[in-house]
Every structure is written in C-alpha cells, then in structure tokens.
Amino acid sequence: MLAPVQDTSNETRLARARRLRDVEERRTRRFLLAPALLVIGIFGLFPLTISMLYSILTPGTYGGVTWKLSGEAYLQFLFERDIFDGSLSLSSTYLQIYGRSIGLALVATIGALILGFPTAYFIASKPREQRNIWLFLITLPFWTNLLIRTYAILLIIRDEGIINLGLMSVGVIETPLNILYTDGAVFIGLIYSYLPFMVLPLYASLEKLDFKLVEAAYDLYANRFQVLRRIIIPMAKPGIVAGCILVFIPGLGAYITPELLGGGKKLMIGNMIALQFGSSRNWPFGSAAALILMVVVMAALLIYVRNAGKQGAHHG
Amino acid sequence: MTRKRHRLTPVVVAMGLLAGSPVLAEGKLNIYNWGNYTSPELIEKFKAEYDVDVTLDGYDSNETMLAKVKEGGTGYDIVVPGDYMIKVMIGEGLLAEIKPNEMENFKNLDPKWVDVWWDPGRSYSVPWQWGTTSFTVDTAVYKGDINTLALLFEPPDELKGRINMLNDMNDVINAGLRYLGYERCNGNVEELKQVTELLLNAKQHWRTMDYSTIEKLTSGDVDLSQNWNGAAMRAREQRPTLQYAYPKEGFTGWMDNVAVLSDAPNMENAKLFVNFIMAPENAAMISNFARYANGIKGSEAFMDEAMLSAPEIVMPADAPTPDFVQPCPQETVDLYNKIWTRLKQ
Numbered sequence: 179m180l181a182p183v184q185d186t187s188n189e190t191r192l193a194r195a196r197r198l199r200d201v202e203e204r205r206t207r208r209f210l211l212a213p214a215l216l217v218i219g220i221f222g223l224f225p226l227t228i229s230m231l232y233s234i235l236t237p238g239t240y241g242g243v244t245w246k247l248s249g250e251a252y253l254q255f256l257f258e259r260d261i262f263d264g265s266l267s268l269s270s271t272y273l274q275i276y277g278r279s280i281g282l283a284l285v286a287t288i289g290a291l292i293l294g295f296p297t298a299y300f301i302a303s304k305p306r307e308q309r310n311i312w313l314f315l316i317t318l319p320f321w322t323n324l325l326i327r328t329y330a331i332l333l334i335i336r337d338e339g340i341i342n343l344g345l346m347s348v349g350v351i352e353t354p355l356n357i358l359y360t361d362g363a364v365f366i367g368l369i370y371s372y373l374p375f376m377v378l379p380l381y382a383s384l385e386k387l388d389f390k391l392v393e394a395a396y397d398l399y400a401n402r403f404q405v406l407r408r409i410i411i412p413m414a415k416p417g418i419v420a421g422c423i424l425v426f427i428p429g430l431g432a433y434i435t436p437e438l439l440g441g442g443k444k445l446m447i448g449n450m451i452a453l454q455f456g457s458s459r460n461w462p463f464g465s466a467a468a469l470i471l472m473v474v475v476m477a478a479l480l481i482y483v484r485n486a487g488k489q490g491a492h493h494g
Numbered sequence: 495m496t497r498k499r500h501r502l503t504p505v506v507v508a509m510g511l512l513a514g515s516p517v518l519a520e521g522k523l524n525i526y527n528w529g530n531y532t533s534p535e536l537i538e539k540f541k542a543e544y545d546v547d548v549t550l551d552g553y554d555s556n557e558t559m560l561a562k563v564k565e566g567g568t569g570y571d572i573v574v575p576g577d578y579m580i581k582v583m584i585g586e587g588l589l590a591e592i593k594p595n596e597m598e599n600f601k602n603l604d605p606k607w608v609d610v611w612w613d614p615g616r617s618y619s620v621p622w623q624w625g626t627t628s629f630t631v632d633t634a635v636y637k638g639d640i641n642t643l644a645l646l647f648e649p650p651d652e653l654k655g656r657i658n659m660l661n662d663m664n665d666v667i668n669a670g671l672r673y674l675g676y677e678r679c680n681g682n683v684e685e686l687k688q689v690t691e692l693l694l695n696a697k698q699h700w701r702t703m704d705y706s707t708i709e710k711l712t713s714g715d716v717d718l719s720q721n722w723n724g725a726a727m728r729a730r731e732q733r734p735t736l737q738y739a740y741p742k743e744g745f746t747g748w749m750d751n752v753a754v755l756s757d758a759p760n761m762e763n764a765k766l767f768v769n770f771i772m773a774p775e776n777a778a779m780i781s782n783f784a785r786y787a788n789g790i791k792g793s794e795a796f797m798d799e800a801m802l803s804a805p806e807i808v809m810p811a812d813a814p815t816p817d818f819v820q821p822c823p824q825e826t827v828d829l830y831n832k833i834w835t836r837l838k839q
Binding site: 258272336338339356359375442443444445453457458460487 | 831
C-alpha cells in the first residue's frame with residue numbers, strides 16, 4: 179500500500195521538478211531573446227510603422243507630411259494624373275523603374291551564381307586545412323568600405339582607366355571602350371560587391387557533399403554533365419537558393435553602385451526613393467515606394483521558404 | 495557594494511570632467527553648412543577671437559538641411575541655406591529675426607545684396623557666397639562659340655556623348671526653359687511639354703547626370719559639364735583648356751546666406767559669428783577657400799590674386815544678368831517632378 183503512494187509522490191515530485199525546469203528554461207529563453215527583440219522592435223518595427231503611416235498621408239509643401247489621409251501615393255505608383263484634366267490613366271513609369279532594377283538584380287544574381295559556383299566547388303574540394311585560407315580570401319574585400327571599393331572599380335573601367343589604357347597601349351583598341359556609366363558598369367559593380375554572399379552559402383552546402391556519391395555515379399556510367407545535374411546541383415540546392423536570395427535582395431535596393439557607376443541618367447529603385455525625400459518633396463510616395471519594394475522582397479523570401487520546405491520533405 | 499562603488503568612481507569622475515570641459519571655453523557654436531564649403535582658417539580665427547568652441551557639420555542639399563531642421567532640436571545655431579530656401583524657412587518660422595541690418599559690420603555689405611527678394615532689408619540673413627550655374631566646355635575639343643545653351647540640347651558631333659548634366663531637377667529644367675525662351679517656374683503645360691521633348695531628345699547625347707562636376711571634367715570622362723562658377727575655376731586649374739560659358743539665353747544666379755535657427759541654443763555666439771563674417775578680411779577667407787564671390791565691399795583687398803582676374807568670378811560686360819530663380823508653387827513642382835521622373839525613367 180505504501181509503495182504506490184510513494185511512487186505517485188515521487189512522480190509528482192518529478193513532474194513538478196520538470197515543470198519548474200521548463201518554466202525556468204522558458205524564462206531564460208525569453209531573457210536571452212529580449213535584447214534582440216528590443217533592437218528589432220525599436221529599430222525595425224518602429225520606423226516601419228512610421229513609413230506605413232506616412233505612406234497614407236498627404237505630402238507637406240516643403241517636405242514632411244500633413245495629417246490628412248490619402249491614398250494618392252499608392253495611386254501614383256500605377257496611375258498618372260493627366261497634366262491637362264487631372265484624369266487617371268495607367269502609367270508604366272514606376273513599373274519600368276522597378277522592372278529595370280529587378281532585371282539588373284536578377285542578371286547580377288545569375289552572374290554571381292555562374293562565377294561563384296565553381297569557386298565554392300573549388301574551395302570545398304580542397305583539403306580541410308587549406309579551406310580556411312580560401313574562405314579568408316573570399317571575405318577579404320569586406321575589410322574595405324563598399325563606397326571605396328566602388329570608386330576603385332570606377333578608376334579601373336573609366337575611359338582613362340587601367341583597362342582602357344592597357345588595351346590601347348598593346349594596340350587591341352584605338353578609342354577607349356565605353357564601359358563606365360552604362361548598365362554593364364552597374365552589373366560589374368553589383369557582381370563584384372555581392373559575390374562573397376553567393377560563395378559562402380554555396381560553400382556551406384558543397385562542403386557537406388559526400389564525394390562518394392559522385393564516385394558512385396561515375397561507377398554507374400553517368401557522364402560529367404549528368405553527375406553535375408543529378409548529384410551535385412540537387413545537393414547544393416539549399417546553398418544556391420540562399421546565395422541567390424542574399425545577392426538578389428541587396429542588389430535590388432542598391433544605391434551607391436548605380437549612383438556611381440550608372441552615371442545617374444536612369445533611376446533605380448533606391449535612387450528613386452531617395453529622390454522623393456529630397457527635391458521631389460513627396461515623403462508619402464517615398465514611403466509607399468519603399469513599402470512596395472519590401473513587399474516584393476518579402477514575396478521572394480516566401481517563395482524561398484516554401485521551396486526550402488518542399489526540399490526538406492523531398493530529401494528528408 | 496563598496497567595491498562596486500569604488501570601481502565606478504573613475505567613470506563618474508571622467509563623466510564629470512567631460513560635462514565640465516565646455517565651461518572652460520566662453521561658449522559653443524554649432525554650424526551646419528554645405529560640405530567642403532567652410533574655410534577652416536575662418537573657424538580657427540573665430541575660435542581664437544571669441545574663445546568659443548565651434549563644431550561643424552555638413553549637408554549636400556537645401557532639402558536635406560530643411561528636413562533635418564524641421565524636426566527641431568538639432569542643436570545647430572548657424573545654417574547656410576540658398577536664396578529660395580531662406581524664403582521658405584522664414585515662412586515656416588524656422589529662422590530667428592536677428593536683425594543683421596543693425597549690426598556693426600553691416601555697413602560693409604554691398605548695397606545690391608541688401609534688398610533681395612528672399613530677405614528684403616536683411617532682417618534674417620547675410621551673404622555667405624554667391625555664384626552662377628552655367629556650364630564648362632573644353633575648348634580644345636570644341637572650337638566654336640560656347641556661349642549658347644545649344645551645346646547642351648543640340649550638341650555638335652564632337653560633344654555628343656561627352657556631356658555631364660547636374661543631377662538637379664531645377665537646374666536642368668530651367669536651362670531647357672531658357673533655351674526655348676520660356677519663363678522659369680512655368681505652369682504652362684503646353685510649353686512644359688515642349689521642354690520635356692527637348693530634354694528627352696537631348697538625353698541620348700548626355701553621358702552622365704551627376705553633381706561631382708570637377709572630377710568628371712578633370713578625369714576626362716566628359717568634355718562639357720553643367721557647373722557652378724567656383725567649381726569651374728577649380729576644374730580649370732587642373733585642365734587649363736576648360737572655359738566657363740555665359741550663355742546668351744541666360745543662366746542661374748544663386749546666393750547662400752548665413753542665418754540663425756530660431757531654436758539656436760547659443761544665440762549670442764551665433765550673432766557674433768554673423769557680424770564676424772561681414773568683416774572684409776573674414777569674408778575674403780570664405781572666398782579664398784571655396785572660390786566664390788562673397789558680397790562684402792573691400793574683401794577684394796584680402797583675396798587671392800587668381801580670383802580677382804578669374805573669368806569664372808569676374809563676369810564679362812556683355813554677359814546676361816544672372817537670373818535668381820524664385821521658389822515655384824507646389825503645382826509647378828509637381829509638374830517638374832513628373833518631367834524629371836519621365837526623363838530618368
């Protein structure tokens with residue numbers, strides 16, 4: 179009779195201890211999370227709320243906003259008020275700016291993938307001791323500020339820069355190549371700036387690649403292309419997706435690179451938003467444009483998360 | 495506990511020292527001016543003369559400065575807005591009525607800068623520097639007459655693709671309006687439509703639209719750039735074949751003015767500074783640094799030799815009078831915005 183009673187009391191004691199531990203653990207977790215949450219709350223959500231609010235107000239005469247609700251900022255994105263009679267008509271002006279930015283960011287992402295994949299594969303296939311040196315070299319550019327690195331590119335590709343002077347001195351070209359201040363220059367700048375963001379996640383995936391699988395594929399008479407397509411790329415897919423996201427998103431909002439290398443003749447999203455808070459004196463539209471950009475980025479991320487989920491189910 | 499307190503003591507002492515140090519100086523003065531525009535010598539002299547601690551901060555456009563100042567509580571005393579921005583800021587109640595016209599050195603001010611439209615009679619502001627916005631051409635590349643805006647909008651073959659325009663809505667649109675002979679601050683949609691077509695057509699011949707004009711010209715990226723006269727002079731010093739144009743269709747004149755914010759924490763020091771820069775020898779320091787004229791009589795005696803004969807500073811007698819453009823009404827700004835966005839779409 180006594181034993182079971184003792185058992186239950188033991189059990190309850192155990193359960194209570196467990197519960198206590200859980201509570202404590204939850205408390206510790208909350209405590210450890212608090213600083214991060216606080217930073218995100220203050221420096222992330224708070225400005226975001228202001229942007230949302232400003233985007234539905236009326237622009238003030240000399241910048242700022244007046245407290246009158248208006249949906250004009252969002253209308254302006256898709257429609258244009260006719261200069262003559264004020265009627266609304268569909269306008270592609272801003273869509274074109276977004277389209278150009280998205281296109282350029284996509285091309286830069288693909289370029290970085292094509293350059294970054296062999297690099298990451300090369301590093302992953304090196305002996306373990308050597309990999310860290312190669313990784314260190316990949317991250318080396320981060321030791322210098324992006325603005326300075328972009329200026330360096332400008333000095334290299336300008337009319338009287340190293341490339342043109344070099345090519346002209348060996349007689350390959352007569353007149354300098356027009357590289358600087360074109361979309362091509364922005365493309366070069368974006369690839370250069372964001373290549374490490376592609377290489378690092380690719381490396382993280384490829385490092386885990388079991389080369390025995392590659393050998394097995396060869397044993398089963400797969401050719402090189404089949405090995406790449408059926409074995410290596412599927413295994414590296416999480417890295418490819420992560421790398422593409424990490425290059426595409428900052429590329430989409432890039433400000434310095436198009437400003438310095440693009441020559442300022444065509445607006446990109448980042449520069450267009452900055453313009454609204456400056457001489458255009460239209461803060462609501464600037465806020466709306468920034469939020470629309472954020473929605474585009476979020477959509478890209480959601481697609482990624484969903485893809486990653488499917489990936490897990492497939493291979494898991 | 496005692497130990498803790500001991501450990502904190504040095505910190506507390508240090509904080510006390512930090513908080514106390516400004517007391518050593520007579521006071522403070524916080525200046526908010528355009529970047530790379532304030533003579534360091536001038537600041538040193540003011541510091542020494544009045545025993546005031548001066549801090550300097552920079553902005554890159556009138557709009558940036560306005561946006562910051564409007565939020566209030568910046569701690570700045572002195573700002574240096576352009577002409578139209580002075581008018582805007584007076585209207586918004588952001589500037590203190592410091593009555594420079596009753597100050598000791600006001601007598602040095604050139605009378606032509608007293609009754610200006612942005613501050614009639616000078617109750618709020620005094621001149622810092624003034625200049626013109628036109629363009630610079632390399633005369634080794636283009637040999638013809640440079641004093642026409644046609645070079646920007648219908649360029650000869652040797653200048654095609656070799657042009658930098660300022661990345662500034664007003665400077666570009668105003669030049670277009672002048673070329674077609676239309677009024678500035680123009681709300682006439684028919685005329686603006688023609689300007690839009692002119693700009694869209696000319697854009698194919700422009701290489702860049704950027705503020706860094708000196709670098710663009712001296713690096714050989716372009717052979718013609720819209721430019722301010724002081725920057726034109728600095729560029730010519732490095733590329734002697736450059737020449738500053740005074741187009742017959744007209745060009746923009748502007749003046750940056752020293753004013754005091756209405757919530758200035760160091761009001762008395764700010765007034766001292768305003769009076770200080772109206773002394774000819776001090777005004778000359780401003781000009782010698784940034785290469786623009788200053789509007790103070792007698793400052794020529796203290797200015798660099800090179801400036802007194804520079805064609806960028808001394809306008810030829812037959813040049814048109816610089817056009818000081820007033821702020822445009824919001825409806826016009828909206829129209830300009832549309833043209834500008836379409837131009838850069």
